[in-house]
Amino acid sequence: EIVLTQSPAILPMSPGERATLSCRASQSIGNYLAWYQQKPGQAPKLLIYDASNRATGVPARFSGSGSGTDFTLTISSLEPEDFAVYYCQQRSTWPPVTFGQGTRLDIK
């Protein structure tokens, strides 16, 4: 099973700052990585797929990069609504797929 390790677990940031979230895979997954945003009491929402493709309706301040084992989600300028938990997910071994344990983006 491919294990995805996200860092940091908690990221305190202020609105307007640039946030960088990391996801590392236990083996190469090509570019088959997605990112989701989850707010309290809500289902996850797809943000990015195949490492760098924004899903429909996702603001341009969200971008993804990486390939192989190291991936990054960048939020260029944090808006108040961006404070949430972010999960990465790989589909290289579909089925099954696996998720990272999440990074919580907190307001500093």
Add this chain to the structure above:
Amino acid sequence: QVLLQESGPGLLRPSQTLSLTCAVSGASISSDESYWSWIRQEPGKGLEWIGYIYYSGSTYRNPSLKSRLIVSVDSSRNQFYLKLSSVTAADTAVYYCARESPSVTGIFDHWGPGILVTVSS
């Protein structure tokens, strides 16, 4: 607009069987060419993919749950189902149903709001 809605019991006793329904609207399970999945999230924890079903009835189940899990579909009702037997406290979680993107297999582009299932004696 594709909408999914989970339904089922919120409380179970250990050893019982969990039965959940996912009702789909805005898309046809039988013609969408999508895989329809179940995903769960223990309270305060990460996400675990449980398994999927295709409209044809073909399924894939997470090996960790395979012996206890049945996933089925009723295309005429536009619904799919989860049955998890012999539940324990470790099965306490929010259960989501989700659609895999028809154009990018293995990513989840629509989710239900989730249903909290608690297993407790």
